[in-house]
Amino acid sequence: MATIRIERDGADAGAVATGQEAVAAGQRNILFGLYDDEVKLLDAVKAANADHLDIDDVYTPFPVHGLDPLLGLEESRLHVAGFIFGTIGCLFGFGFMTWVFTRDWPIIFGGKPYWSVPAFIPITFELTVLFSAVGMVTVFYIVNGLGPGAEPRRLHDRITDDKFCIAFDVTDLDGAEVDRLRDYFDRTGVETVHQKMVAA
């Protein structure tokens, strides 16, 4: 059976706690295995589903096709935010130019009417794209707790490089259940198994 490596970093340094002790400390005990290939990862996720193991999360260095339906994730609603921000940008751009060129500071360019709709369209388009893009990035950062100043929470550095990770929350599990997970990791061709305390 694969040995479990205890991982610690900065804030989480200290002995591995289990059960009530960890919960009392406001921490979760995460058992995770690293795979070196996304095909192995997909097979492992399928095996976990077949064994009714409750996967906490899966971390990959890049988007893996077909993973979302296996994990039962809903389609992202981020594009709804994109549409709303785009609409706001569209109306803002068009409305602002309309106000400027008909009310605030009318100027005739090349003999065109003040309210020159065709000339407004490229700028309206650009502002739609800008609002939509910036708005979506902002929403994405807020929803996922990312962005400037945010402390990156990662289980293992190589998940951002070349390793694929399946994580289980073992805070409330007893020894027999943890052994079952270790057995599962062995069966599915895991490379290394780690354990780490993380903030809840």
Add this chain to the structure above:
Amino acid sequence: MENFVFSSRAKTTNLALMGVGLICLIISYFVDGGEGHHMRFWTNFLHNSVFFLGIAALAGFALAAFTTAYAGWFVQFKRVWESFSTFLLPGLFLMGVIIVGLWLHSHHLYHWNDDAAVLEDPILSHKSSFLNKYWFTFGTIAFVGLWYFLLGKMRNISLAEDRDDNDTNFSYYRRYKVYAAIFLPIFGFTSAAMIWQWVMSIDSHWYSTMFAWYASASLFVAMTALTIMLLIYLKSRGYFTMVTAEHFHDLGKYLFAISIFWTYLWFSQFMLIWYANVGEETIYFRERMQNYPVLFWANLAINFVLPFFVLMRNDTKRKMGTLFFASAFVFFGHWLDFFNMIKPGARLTLIEMAAHEEGHAGADHGDTAVMGHDEHADEHEGDETAALAAGEVVSEGDNLQDPAGHDDALDNDNIHFDASAQDDNVPVANEFRGGPPETRGVGPNELATATDRTDPDVFEPNQFIQEEHFGDNEMIGHLEAAGGHSEALHTLGFKSGYTLPGLLEIGTFLGFLGGFLFFVMSKLSTARLEPKNDPYLEESIHHHT
């Protein structure tokens, strides 16, 4: 099922459509009473020939472009596009009819084919090295023939690949790729030249550098829409079981994306012309916005607004119902787009021919007749009314009967607007071009609205395209320059088959559609539906967006 069986029911349906189309074509030949060398018949014929020939060519383009880009997702249904592209041969015959008509002068689709008119017309004379029947004949036969040859080669290689027992022999695929790569640049340049000849030269004075792109985008959308509809039909008949929602999703993305691209080109063409405000160019849009507003705006609504909102969501591209609905609308919409490119220009040629014939019946007049007003002149905007009123003054006693339903047609030689008439006709832009203020005086014949127009504060905001200002001596030359049709000063009433498609046009469209599908389906039934030895077949089967 490996092979498509062209059922007798499908055959009957397509043949019935072709019958309807043929009857409509025959009726439209006789119903117009020979007006303008049967202009309605010939425009319908050209419109549908170019449209379906273009769809065939763009299907070949999609095959070649995707193959060159190492794409694999489409390989399962590439036989459909190969079958589309074989329609280039019947398309060439259809264009052959136009060519024969060109030589025998049995139609007057192209004003540049009128030798007498070209001699008197500096712009057409200037263009005559490209716009002539020799170029038209050579280009159509040589270029369409070349496309057919290259795409036919590709299809033959693909079919030979299927017959080879060795399924790891990739030499077929490599040769297929070479022909695809040869086809692309050739098609890129020659298709632009041909769409200029076939469609753009109907408005023979007008030109737009965006036109070839615009027409190609239109045809690409139509081709994608037809592919989606045909695939949904074939799936419902039990074929293409491995073509899944993933493939339709990607086809739907193409439908969506190229619709937006088409809109981008539509707008770019419009805005460049609107901004430059050169009379020779704005005339194309002015004509369509003023006399064909329903057609002009419906084109944009069906081909942009509808696919934009319907296909924006993910799941509408994965549901056969909504996808079929959007495809059907957009397919018809781009047929309407070609209608919009062809019919208004042809109608101007028609009017001009009538005026020309009348002119010769009377005195020896120039080529360019200026349309006067019709009886509904007072319903139109003030600037037109003013211009027409001014025209009426100088046209006294020299009105020509216009058989196209307008009482007055002015002879070009008699156009001498006085200063007041000019200014009635010219919007405020003139002030900022530094026109001499004394010529902006108010003449005796102007209407109140015309006077208002010289005040920038009451400038009509929605008048995007303004009329050109012509000096006295420039007037005639500019009118000739503005299309040889003298579009500047007329308003046309409703005319079925030109303003909007009539039943005959719809029938002809269905007939050509039936013919196209009959040909494509009979080609589909001659080979396996799925190219079993294509190296990308596996990728296509497991395609996942």
